[in-house]
Amino acid sequence: MDKGKVIGLLNDALEENKELFLIELKFLADNKIYVEVDGDNGVTLKECIRISREIEQNLDREEEDFSLEVTSPDVANPLKVKRQYIKNINRILDVKLRDNKNIQGQLKSVTDTNIELEWKAREPKPIGKGKITVVKNEVIQFEDILEAKVKIIF
Numbered sequence: 093m094d095k096g097k098v099i100g101l102l103n104d105a106l107e108e109n110k111e112l113f114l115i116e117l118k119f120l121a122d123n124k125i126y127v128e129v130d131g132d133n134g135v136t137l138k139e140c141i142r143i144s145r146e147i148e149q150n151l152d153r154e155e156e157d158f159s160l161e162v163t164s165p166d167v168a169n170p171l172k173v174k175r176q177y178i179k180n181i182n183r184i185l186d187v188k189l190r191d192n193k194n195i196q197g198q199l200k201s202v203t204d205t206n207i208e209l210e211w212k213a214r215e216p217k218p219i220g221k222g223k224i225t226v227v228k229n230e231v232i233q234f235e236d237i238l239e240a241k242v243k244i245i246f
Contacts, residue, residue: 097150098125101146101147101150102117108142111132113130115172115173124160125158127160130173132175140164143162144162147162167244177199181199182200184245185199185207187207190236195232197211197230207240209230210229214226
């Protein structure tokens with residue numbers, strides 16, 4: 093399997109729609125090609141089919157047999173690339189950190205190196221009895237994130 097040719101064909105297919113971006117490309121056993129793409133506004137089945145056809149029509153099955161799967165990310169899967177974080181600004185994320193800490197908060201911003209989450213917490217009043225609601229923020233480096241998932245709220 094000519095991996096370079098597949099990568100080139102995939103890049104050409106993605107160039108046709110600038111909203112789409114690559115999440116993952118795997119070359120698996122038995123010449124299986126797995127492509128996962130996402131889009132700034134999601135990915136339609138029509139786009140997955142278009143990408144699949146553009147790759148498949150330019151590879152010769154007579155030369156080498158292969159299978160190709162082009163898919164969009166599963167909502168239950170963790171975020172993998174920075175552009176996924178950007179498209180999910182203002183959504184609630186569940187973030188597991190390398191230090192075994194879990195944080196759930198609204199994604200407020202994304203930079204090249206980190207994300208910022210914001211959430212509300214109940215804390216004891218500084219003076220007197222009872223609790224008050226406070227807004228908390230935390231900047232988290234990408235390298236400290238083990239897993240981040242978008243929380244689905246119905």
